Structures are given as C-alpha cells and as structure tokens.
Amino acid sequence: MSGGLRRLPGRGIALWQESLRFRVVLGTILGSTMVVVLLLPALLGSISSGVLGAKEASAVAEATAARSEAQRLLDASTDQAADAPASRRIDAVVAAVGARGAQAGLFEVLVLATEPGGLSATPERGTNLVSESSVPGDLREIVAGDQRQAWTYTLIRYTDGRSVPGLVVGAPLSVRGVGPYELYQLFPLAKEQQTLSLVRNSTAVAGMLIILGLAGLAAAVTFTLVKPVQEAARTARELSAGNLEARIPVRGHDDLAQLGMSFNEMAGAMQGQIHEMEQMSRVQKRFVADVSHELRTPMTTVRMAADLLHDKRAGMPPDQARAVELLQNQLDRFEALLADLLETSRQDAGSVDLNYEEVDLRAIVDRVVGALRPLADDSGCRVVVVGSPSLEVTCDAPRVERILANLLSNALEHGQGEPVVIAVDLDESDRAAPHAVVTVADRGVGLGPDELAHVFTRFWRADPSRVRRVGGTGLGLSIALGDARAHGGSLTAEGAPGKGATFTLRLPLLPPGSATGQLPGQGPASGQDAADPPPPDRDVPGPAAAGQVDPVGAGGVRP
Amino acid sequence: MWSVRARVLVVDDDADLAEMLGIVLRSEGMEPLFCYTGPAAVPAFRRESPDLVLLDLMLPGMDGLAVCRSLRAESTVPIVMLTARGDTVDVVAGLQAGADDYIVKPFKPRELVARIEARLRRLEQTATEVLAIGDVTIDVGAHTVTRDGAPIAVTPLEFDLLVALARRPGFAFSREQLLADVWGYQHAGDTRLVNVHVQRLRGKVELDPESPEVILTVRGVGYRAGPP
Numbered sequence: 001m002s003g004g005l006r007r008l009p010g011r012g013i014a015l016w017q018e019s020l021r022f023r024v025v026l027g028t029i030l031g032s033t034m035v036v037v038l039l040l041p042a043l044l045g046s047i048s049s050g051v052l053g054a055k056e057a058s059a060v061a062e063a064t065a066a067r068s069e070a071q072r073l074l075d076a077s078t079d080q081a082a083d084a085p086a087s088r089r090i091d092a093v094v095a096a097v098g099a100r101g102a103q104a105g106l107f108e109v110l111v112l113a114t115e116p117g118g119l120s121a122t123p124e125r126g127t128n129l130v131s132e133s134s135v136p137g138d139l140r141e142i143v144a145g146d147q148r149q150a151w152t153y154t155l156i157r158y159t160d161g162r163s164v165p166g167l168v169v170g171a172p173l174s175v176r177g178v179g180p181y182e183l184y185q186l187f188p189l190a191k192e193q194q195t196l197s198l199v200r201n202s203t204a205v206a207g208m209l210i211i212l213g214l215a216g217l218a219a220a221v222t223f224t225l226v227k228p229v230q231e232a233a234r235t236a237r238e239l240s241a242g243n244l245e246a247r248i249p250v251r252g253h254d255d256l257a258q259l260g261m262s263f264n265e266m267a268g269a270m271q272g273q274i275h276e277m278e279q280m281s282r283v284q285k286r287f288v289a290d291v292s293h294e295l296r297t298p299m300t301t302v303r304m305a306a307d308l309l310h311d312k313r314a315g316m317p318p319d320q321a322r323a324v325e326l327l328q329n330q331l332d333r334f335e336a337l338l339a340d341l342l343e344t345s346r347q348d349a350g351s352v353d354l355n356y357e358e359v360d361l362r363a364i365v366d367r368v369v370g371a372l373r374p375l376a377d378d379s380g381c382r383v384v385v386v387g388s389p390s391l392e393v394t395c396d397a398p399r400v401e402r403i404l405a406n407l408l409s410n411a412l413e414h415g416q417g418e419p420v421v422i423a424v425d426l427d428e429s430d431r432a433a434p435h436a437v438v439t440v441a442d443r444g445v446g447l448g449p450d451e452l453a454h455v456f457t458r459f460w461r462a463d464p465s466r467v468r469r470v471g472g473t474g475l476g477l478s479i480a481l482g483d484a485r486a487h488g489g490s491l492t493a494e495g496a497p498g499k500g501a502t503f504t505l506r507l508p509l510l511p512p513g514s515a516t517g518q519l520p521g522q523g524p525a526s527g528q529d530a531a532d533p534p535p536p537d538r539d540v541p542g543p544a545a546a547g548q549v550d551p552v553g554a555g556g557v558r559p
Numbered sequence: 560m561w562s563v564r565a566r567v568l569v570v571d572d573d574a575d576l577a578e579m580l581g582i583v584l585r586s587e588g589m590e591p592l593f594c595y596t597g598p599a600a601v602p603a604f605r606r607e608s609p610d611l612v613l614l615d616l617m618l619p620g621m622d623g624l625a626v627c628r629s630l631r632a633e634s635t636v637p638i639v640m641l642t643a644r645g646d647t648v649d650v651v652a653g654l655q656a657g658a659d660d661y662i663v664k665p666f667k668p669r670e671l672v673a674r675i676e677a678r679l680r681r682l683e684q685t686a687t688e689v690l691a692i693g694d695v696t697i698d699v700g701a702h703t704v705t706r707d708g709a710p711i712a713v714t715p716l717e718f719d720l721l722v723a724l725a726r727r728p729g730f731a732f733s734r735e736q737l738l739a740d741v742w743g744y745q746h747a748g749d750t751r752l753v754n755v756h757v758q759r760l761r762g763k764v765e766l767d768p769e770s771p772e773v774i775l776t777v778r779g780v781g782y783r784a785g786p787p
Contacts, residue, residue, distance in 0.1 A: 296665050297573050297576055299664070300576055300579075300641075301576045303666070304579045307667055307669070308582065308583065308586070
C-alpha cells in the first residue's frame with residue numbers, strides 16, 4: 001500500500017514524460033485553477049460591495065435621521081421634565097428610535113453610557129435583548145472619543161445566545177445633566193449574508209465547472225491532435241518493421257491531413273528508394289552469376305587444354321615443358337584469384353547463402369590442420385590444437401573450414417618456424433547467445449599497429465619485400481572476415497611486432513534468429529527428403545563440398 | 560578401354576569448350592557427339608541415342624533444366640550436368656530435374672573423366688542374381704525392377720542404388736558410403752546427390768513415398784533397405 005503510494009509520484013512523472021495528453025490536461029487544470037483562484041475573490045468582493053454598499057448607505061442615512069430624532073427627543077425632554085430620571089429619558093429615546101427600527105423591521109437599538117459607573121445610573125438600554133458585546137471596542141472609541149458618527153460590520157449578538165451578521169452605526173448622544181451616551185443602531189444583514197453565500201457557492205461551483213470544462217476541452221483537443229500523431233508513430237513503426245506498404249489514413253485537408261500526406265509521400269519515396277536498392281542488389285547478384293559463368297566457361301577450356309599439354313610435357317623439349325609448367329601454375333593462381341574475386345563480389349552484394357548444418361568445430365579444425373600439413377612441414381612450424389575436444393556448432397561448414405584454412409595458412413606463412421597454437425573454446429559469457437571461439441596464434445614476425453589496421457584489407461601485404469612462399473591471392477583474410485560476419489560472428493586480429501599475431505574467430509553456436517529451430521538457407525529446395533528429413537549432421541553441405549577439400553579458392557592456400 | 564566406344568552427347572553452347580571436351584573424351588577412348596543449343600538437344604539425343612549426356616545447365620533458348628527434364632521424360636540415359644554456378648539452388652534443381660551427377664566449372668579433365676566413367680561403369684552383375692525388398696523384385700541380370708510382376712522404370716543410377724541397398728538387407732549405409740559405392744566418389748562428395756536420388760527413387764518404388772517401406776531412413780546415419 002505504502003509502496004504503491006510511494007510509487008505514485010514516480011508514475012505521475014512517467015505519465016508526464018510519456019503522455020502529451022496528460023501534460024496538456026494537467027497544465028490546463030493548473031492554469032485554469034490559478035485564474036479562478038485569483039479571479040473569484042475579486043469578483044466576490046465587488047459583488048458584496050455592490051450588495052452591501054446600498055444597504056450601508058441607507059443604514060447610515062437612517063442612523064443619521066434616527067440620531068437627530070433621538071437628540072431632539074432628549075433635548076425636548078430636558079425642557080419638559082428636567083427632573084425626570086435619566087433612565088426614563090433614555091428609555092424614551094430607545095423606544096422612539098427602536099420604534100422606527102421595528103417599524104421598518106430593520107434594526108435594533110442600543111444606547112450605551114460612555115463612562116460606565118459615572119454620572120449615569122443607566123449604563124445601557126437596548127431593544128430585543130441585544131447585547132453590548134455586539135459593538136466592537138474600536139467603534140466605541142471612535143464614537144466616544146472623536147464624538148462623530150461611525151459604522152462597521154460586526155456580529156450582532158443577543159443575550160439569549162443568538163447572533164447574526166450585521167452593520168452597526170454609532171453616534172454620540174448627549175443627555176444633559178447626565179453625561180455622554182452613545183446611540184448604536186444595529187442593522188442585521190442576514191438576507192444579504194444569505195445572498196452573498198449563495199453567490200459565493202454559485203461562483204465556486206461555476207469555477208469548478210470552468211476548470212473541469214477546460215480540462216475536458218483540452219483533453220478533447222489534444223485527442224484530436226494526438227491521435228493522428230499516434231497514427232503516424234504506429235505507421236512509422238510498421239514501416240521500420242519492414243511493411244513498406246504502411247500509410248497514414250488521411251481525412252480532410254487540414255494541417256493534420258497535410259502532415260499525413262507529407263508523411264505518406266516520405267514513405268512512398270523511401271519505398272521507391274528501397275525498391276531501387278533491391279533492384280540494384282538483384283542486378284549485382286545477377287551480374288556476379290553472369291560473370292561467374294562467362295569467365296568460368298573459357299577458363300574451363302583453357303584449363304583442360306593446359307592439363308592436356310601438362311600431361312604430355314615429358315615428350316617436349318625442355319623450354320616447352322617448362323613453359324607448360326608455368327602455364328599450369330599461373331592457371332592455378334588465376335583460378336584461385338577468380339574464385340576469390342567472385343566470392344568477394346558475392347559478399348559485397350550481400351548474396352552469400354549459408355547452408356547451415358550441425359558440425360563438430362574441433363573436427364573441422366583437425367581436418368584443416370591435416371589438409372595443411374604439407375605446408376606446415378614446409379614452413380617448419382609445429383601446429384598444436386588445444387581446447388575443447390568436441391564443440392557442436394551450427395554453421396556453413398565449408399565456409400568455416402575456409403576461414404580456418406586462411407587463418408592457419410596465414411599463421412604458417414608468418415610463423416617463422418615457431419609453433420602455431422590453435423585453441424577451440426566455448427564462450428558462454430552471454431547465456432542467450434553462446435559463441436564458439438577459435439584463436440590461431442603464431443609467434444612469428446607479429447603485427448604493428450599500422451599492420452593491424454590493414455590486415456583485413458584486400459590485396460594488402462604485410463611486407464612487400466618478403467618472398468612469398470604460399471602464393472595467396474591477397475583476398476583470403478578479407479573473405480574470411482566476410483564469412484565470419486555472414487555467420488553473425490566476428491574475426492579480429494591482435495599482436496605486436498616480434499611477438500606474433502593472434503587471430504580470433506567468434507561464431508554463434510546457433511545461427512542468428514534461429515530461436516524457432518528453422519535454419520536459414522534450408523528451404524524446401526535444398527534437396528531434403530520430403531518424407532523423413534535426414535539428421536542435421538548429414539545435411540546439405542555447401543556447393544564446394546564435392547571433392548574440394550583442397551582449399552584452392554581459399555585464398556592463400558595451395559598445398 | 561570400352562568394348563564398344565562409349566558415345567557421349569555434349570550439349571554446350573560454347574563451341575570451343577565443346578571441342579575441348581571432345582578432345583579430352585576422344586583421348587580417353589570415347590566418341591563425342593555435339594549439340595550447341597537447348598532445343599536441338601532432344602532431337603539429337605533421339606537421333607544418336609548416346610550412352611551418356613554431358614549437359615551445360617546454362618543454355619541459350621531452352622535452359623538446361625528443361626532439356627534435362629525432357630530427356631529424363633523419355634530416357635534413363637545417364638546425365639552429368641556442367642554448372643558454372645556453385646549455387647545450392649541450381650545444383651539441387653538440376654538433380655531434381657533428373658541429372659545423375661554434376662561437375663562445377665572450371666574442372667580438371669581428370670575430374671570430368673572420373674565422373675563420366677563412374678556413370679558408365681556398372682555394378683558387378685551376376686546373371687542369375689534376383690533380389691527383393693518387400694514386394695519389389697530386382698532382377699539384376701535382366702536389369703528390371705518389378706512390383707507384383709508390373710515393371711517399374713528406373714534409371715541405371717537408381718537401379719544401382721537399389722541393388723546396392725538390397726544386397727545388404729537391413730544394413731545402414733551412410734550417405735558417404737553410397738556416394739562411394741554408387742556414384743564412384745573416391746573423396747568426399749555432395750551428400751545432396753544421395754538425398755535427391757533417394758527421393759526420386761522413392762517416388763517410383765514406394766506405394767506411399769510419404770511413408771516409405773522399401774528405402775528407409777536411418778536417423779543420424781543414412782539409408783537402408785526394407786526387409787526382403
């Protein structure tokens with residue numbers, strides 16, 4: 001409970017940040033409340049002064065008249081019966097003045113002696129049990145002290161405990177031979193009070209209604225404004241999710257409709273451009289396929305012719321025989337270069353189709369080491385494989401084999417006869433996406449910072465002056481990087497001059513986006529048995545699988 | 560090498576390559592025949608009735624796949640595809656169209672000759688050998704496959720595949736082993752060859768190819784014949 005309460009401000013802040021409507025409605029409520037709070041007292045003040053002003057004026061006029069009458073009465077009584085007791089005379093005044101009040105039903109009368117216990121034996125007289133405490137001391141000071149008429153609002157109290165708001169008007173009275181008295185007339189303002197409280201309540205209700213109305217209006221206006229914005233946001237999300245057909249429904253011709261139309265125009269332009277790019281990608285892929293065919297066909301003819309000559313070179317004069325050998329070697333090189341160029345072009349076009357199968361990565365490593373044994377023997381490097389004895393990875397086996405062959409041949413070329421260590425490990429630091437990690441480390445010439453930056457650059461040579469033993473195409477590491485990335489993995493290099501170089505290949509154990517178990521590139525046309533799919537370990541090897549374990553085309557390897 | 564010179568129909572639009580293929584084939588003691596367009600391939604085949612067809616997958620006019628399907632529709636002749644693209648889909652499409660084997664350009668003459676010889680060479684055949692898988696009878700000598708006396712037309716390759724499986728009833732063959740025994744691959748081959756051809760063969764010999772009884776899949780290994 002308290003937790004919920006504590007969370008409440010947090011939720012309010014979140015709403016404030018997230019919802020435009022919440023912000024506008026809350027702002028409107030705060031603003032209109034402020035206006036109402038500032039405006040209402042002023043309004044009430046002017047209404048009450050309007051209502052009370054008239055009453056006050058009439059009361060003061062009445063009081064002035066009543067006082068004159070009272071004074072006249074007192075003066076007259078003095079003349080007629082000077083010996084009459086002061087109390088009798090006061091009573092007469094109260095009766096006379098009170099009669100006016102009673103007649104009009106408008107006021108009570110109270111006569112007070114200015115100096116209590118002084119000359120007067122009658123300190124006070126009043127009508128209808130009105131209490132002396134009804135007259136504020138301040139007023140009495142003014143009336144008695146300044147000897148002038150004065151008035152103020154007060155609470156009229158009766159001795160029986162009743163009280164009513166009212167106006168009291170006071171004036172000095174002099175009773176000759178007795179002393180100074182004060183005449184107070186108390187005008188009850190119950191009716192006016194009622195009117196005013198009615199007005200006050202009504203204005204309060206009106207204020208509340210204004211605030212609520214404004215808030216409702218703000219909500220309605222923001223709704224009509226925010227809805228199209230939300231629609232635009234939803235459409236944008238759909239667009240970015242790949243539904244290029246998504247558009248905002250446009251109604252009318254107002255500003256919002258214009259926003260919608262502009263948005264739709266933008267989406268249309270984007271769709272056009274994406275379409276164009278797809279078209280270009282298709283053209284590129286088509287081009288790669290065409291070049292592949294157009295180059296390979298003459299290549300096949302030349303290759304066969306050269307092979308024919310090569311087989312018969314024993315019967316040729318030495319120069320011719322050597323020429324045929326050179327022709328054969330350069331054809332091999334040309335073929336490897338062609339294959340690598342086509343592969344590079346395919347990677348650039350993003351048209352690499354991976355044929356995923358579940359394989360033992362360690363077995364692939366062992367196979368590559370076996371295939372490159374002659375090269376290792378040549379270079380004098382011992383190759384040591386450490387780490388997991390078995391590691392199941394779902395990948396395109398021929399490509400992974402090609403990556404590893406590239407890394408190993410590179411290590412052997414630069415290893416300077418020192419041992420090359422290949423480590424196969426499982427990295428489960430990211431539980432959601434475990435990776436297989438293969439490092440190929442040599443202890444040869446190593447790589448400087450400049451060289452590290454260029455090691456994956458196409459046709460780049462670490463040391464142009466060095467005699468090249470392996471005779472790679474210069475595309476091997478670049479293709480290896482492309483293959484690693486196509487798998488959703490990575491290939492990195494590190495090292496220092498003189499301390500060797502280490503290449504690290506990281507491959508996700510499962511293909512990216514394979515949560516459902518459906519492997520990409522395993523379409524219905526992949527030559528599966530329809531009735532009972534063979535187990536994954538026998539599944540769909542790549543196109544290079546047919547007897548092409550010799551890594552020609554692996555760029556940089558030719559045993 | 561061959562008692563009768565094997566006649567090989569080369570269907571390729573590239574005249575130089577075709578001529579070179581001819582030179583290589585002749586040097587191996589075979590007789591090459593040539594055809595340079597897709598539409599001409601089927602008539603040339605009917606006229607010459609060669610022992611084997613070497614078919615370029617990318618032909619002008621009528622593509623190699625269509626030629627392959629037309630040939631397979633009327634003959635069981637061994638077909639070896641030449642393909643320039645190593646693309647998965649092309650190879651599988653070609654095999655599904657009826658090709659027995661394929662070879663990717665550029666290839667070495669020796670590879671080509673090995674593939675052709677493997678397709679021309681047949682399994683050892685004993686004249687009296689008769690095998691059975693379920694109600695399917697395989698007469699090795701007569702080179703026929705029948706179910707309840709009704710003949711089933713299979714290609715030589717499919718026949719060899721069936722015989723290889725039937726000779727060792729219940730033995731689970733790996734795909735690699737079948738590639739070596741039936742296709743004649745000495746090194747690693749493309750196991751899709753086995754998958755596609757088993758699928759095609761099932762279409763012919765099984766009563767219900769969806770629940771096979773003649774050629775059974777052995778999970779994690781390969782295939783075996785059903786009980787005799």
